[in-house]
Amino acid sequence: MTMRVPCIFILLVASLQTAAQHYSAVHGSPYAGSLGVGNNPAAIVHNPHAWDLTILGFQEKHTTNAVTVYNYSLLSSPGQSEYLFNAGNYARFAHVNFNLNMLNGRFAINRQQAIAFGINIRGYGNIKTGPYHFVDTVESSREFFSLGNSTVRLRGDFTGSSWLELFGTYAQTMWDGTFDRLNAGVTLKISRALAGAHVALSNAHAARIGHGAGQYYEYTSGSGVYGYSANFDQWQDNKNSSQNIKDFISAGSYGFSVDFGAEYLIKSGAITAWDEDDYYDYKWKIGVALLDLGFNRFQYGRHSRTVSGVRPNMADTLFDEKWEGVEDFASFNDSLATIVNNMQPLQGRFTVINPTRLVINADRHLSGDFYVNADLTINLSSLTGHPYRVTEANLLTIIPRWETRTLGFFLPVLVNIEGKWWIGGAFKAGPLLLGVHNWGNVFSKNKMQNGGGYLALVIRPGRQAARDRHLKQYECPE
Numbered sequence: 126m127t128m129r130v131p132c133i134f135i136l137l138v139a140s141l142q143t144a145a146q147h148y149s150a151v152h153g154s155p156y157a158g159s160l161g162v163g164n165n166p167a168a169i170v171h172n173p174h175a176w177d178l179t180i181l182g183f184q185e186k187h188t189t190n191a192v193t194v195y196n197y198s199l200l201s202s203p204g205q206s207e208y209l210f211n212a213g214n215y216a217r218f219a220h221v222n223f224n225l226n227m228l229n230g231r232f233a234i235n236r237q238q239a240i241a242f243g244i245n246i247r248g249y250g251n252i253k254t255g256p257y258h259f260v261d262t263v264e265s266s267r268e269f270f271s272l273g274n275s276t277v278r279l280r281g282d283f284t285g286s287s288w289l290e291l292f293g294t295y296a297q298t299m300w301d302g303t304f305d306r307l308n309a310g311v312t313l314k315i316s317r318a319l320a321g322a323h324v325a326l327s328n329a330h331a332a333r334i335g336h337g338a339g340q341y342y343e344y345t346s347g348s349g350v351y352g353y354s355a356n357f358d359q360w361q362d363n364k365n366s367s368q369n370i371k372d373f374i375s376a377g378s379y380g381f382s383v384d385f386g387a388e389y390l391i392k393s394g395a396i397t398a399w400d401e402d403d404y405y406d407y408k409w410k411i412g413v414a415l416l417d418l419g420f421n422r423f424q425y426g427r428h429s430r431t432v433s434g435v436r437p438n439m440a441d442t443l444f445d446e447k448w449e450g451v452e453d454f455a456s457f458n459d460s461l462a463t464i465v466n467n468m469q470p471l472q473g474r475f476t477v478i479n480p481t482r483l484v485i486n487a488d489r490h491l492s493g494d495f496y497v498n499a500d501l502t503i504n505l506s507s508l509t510g511h512p513y514r515v516t517e518a519n520l521l522t523i524i525p526r527w528e529t530r531t532l533g534f535f536l537p538v539l540v541n542i543e544g545k546w547w548i549g550g551a552f553k554a555g556p557l558l559l560g561v562h563n564w565g566n567v568f569s570k571n572k573m574q575n576g577g578g579y580l581a582l583v584i585r586p587g588r589q590a591a592r593d594r595h596l597k598q599y600e601c602p603e
Contacts, residue, residue: 147184147224148579149522150535150551150560153412153488153498155405156528159231160558160581162241162294163224164484164500165386165414166310169231169239170296173405173530174585176233179243182226182581186562187574188518188545189219194573199566206573214258214273217281218543220518221250222480226581236404237298241312246319248287249480249515255280267441270331270342279329279347283322286477286515288380288421290316296386305391312384314419318377321423321477322353323513331441344439344464352429352471382419382479388412393490412486415505417479425471428454434466478514481506498524504542518542530585531555537562545575556583 151157152164158177161168190211197206229243257279258272296310329347333340356376360369393406447460462468483503490496500522506514518541526535533553539562540546551560558581565572 147186147222147519147562148182148558148560148581149500149537149539149549149562150524150526150533150553151558152500152522152524153410153486153496154526154528154533155410156530156533158583158585159229159241159243160226160583162229162231162292162310162312163245163384163416165388165412165486166241166294166312166384167296167308167386167388167412167414169241169294169310170233170237170298170308171388171390171405171410172231172233172239174231174233177231177583177585179226179229180556180582180584182229182558182579182583183224184577184579185221185223186518186577187219187221188541188543188576189217189574190215190543191217191219192574193571195571197573198568198570199561199578200568201570208574210259210261212260214256216256217252217254219250219252220516220541220543221248222518223248237301239296241292241294241296243292245290245292246287247290248285248320249517250283250285251516252283253281265441266331266445267342270333270441275331275333275342277330278327280327282325284477284513284515285320285322286421286479287319287321288316288377289319289374290314290382294384299387303392304394305389307387307389309387311386314382314384316380316382316419316421317374318354318380318421318423319374320354320356321421321475322351323475323477324351325349325512334440342441344435344441344444347435347465348433350431350471352475353426354423355426356424358426358428376424378422378424378474380419380421380479382417384414384416384418386412386414386416406490407488408490410486410488412484412488414484414486416482416484418481419479420476421479422474422476424474427470428458429471430458430461430468431471432461432465432468436464436466439464475513476511478506478509478511480504480515480517481509482517494527494529496526496528498522498526500524516542528553533558535560547576549576551579556585557581558583 148160151160155171158172159179193209195207225246227244231241233239257274263269292312292314294312299307299309326349331342331344334343356373359372359376389411390407391409393408447464451457451460482505485501488498502517502519504516506516520540520542522537522539524537535551537549547563549562561578563576566576
C-alpha cells in the first residue's frame, strides 16, 4: 500500500532513517577556492585567483534502503509523489548530511600564502538496525512477530547532530622545488550546537506463547536509551517564530574542531612563463587531510530517558493498548513507564563526536583542460570508542572533468559506505555551480531516496586582475 506525500515529508522520512563539504565536482580542482577548504585546508593556496567569495552554497545528501519513493523526480511535480516502506528480512540503514555555507571567503596573501574564513551550518544523521522482517500490511505487534521476528533480538540506533560553525584557515607553501611543491594548511572551527539526539534499542525480544488460534506473543526483554538536546524544550506555541528560533539557537553549547591538510604537487615540467596559469600547472596533485577532529556538546532535554526490562505478562495486545492516546513526548514516557521495569531520566550533558575522517585525494591532469580526480574517505570517529558519533557516508568518488577558470563540466561516480553506486553530474558557468549526486533523481521516478545535490554562487576576480597581481610582483621598488 502506497501513500501520497508532499516532497518535504519525503525528505524528512529519508533523513530520519538518519565545507565546502561534499561539493564533489570540484574536489581537487585548482579553481575550487573557498569551496575546497572543507575537503583540504591546503587547497586554498594552489589557486590562480587572487580571491573568491562564496555568497551562498547549499549541499544535501541522503541514502537509505528502508524506503522507496515513487512517482517523483526533480523534473516532476511533488504533488504526485508516493512512498513505500520496503518489505523483506534484512538490516536497515539511512544516512543524511547537509551543509549551508554563508559568506565563505578566500584571500591569497601571495602565491605561497592564503587565508579563508566563513560561517557554515552543518548536520549529520545516521541510523543502523539489525535484521528484521517487515511488510507494509503489518498493523499490530502480533502480526510483526508472526513474520518470524520472535526468533531474533531486535536492535538499532540513531545519532544526529547539527551545528553552526565559524572557521578560519591558514595555508602556505612549505617548499617549492624544481619538480615538486608541498602546501599545508590548518582550519580552526568554533561551533554552536543546534540540535542533537541519540536513540538506541537493544536485546528487544518477544516469545511465542501457545499454538494455533490461541497463539500470541509476550515481551520478555529489552533495553533502550533516548536523549535529545534541551533547546527543543525552548520551543513554545505562545512565542512567535523569530523568538523561538532565537531561544533555540541561544540554548546551544559551544564546541570545537580542527582540520589538517597537505597537498603534494608533481609539476608538469614546463618552464614557467609570464602567464600566471603556468605556475599552477601540474601532472599530479596528491592531497591528504584529517577533517572534523572535534565534537559538539548538548544539554539533555527534560524527556530524555534510559529504560530497561519488561514487566511480566506483557502480552502483544496489552502492549499495543498502551500506546493509544499518545500525542507527545510526555504521554509517550507515561505509557512506556507502564511497560518497563526501570526508567530513569538522563541529566547533564552529552557529547556527539563530529564525522572525523581521513580524506585522500589524487588529481591527475590529462591534457588541455581535462582532469580526473579520485577521492577516498576513511571514517575515524569509531576509533574514539564514544557511543554517540556521526559518520560520513562517502567512501570513494571518481570525478572526470573538463574545466577552465569560468566553465566546467563534471561527472562524479560515487560509491558510499553501504555499497551504493551513483553517477552524478555538475556544471560551472561563471559564478554558478550546480550539481546532483545521483542522476537518478532527475531521470528516474523511483530513486529520490538516494542522492541529493548542491548549489553554490561564487564570485571571483576577472582574468586580468589575476595577471595584474602576478606582474606586480616583478615591479622595481620605488
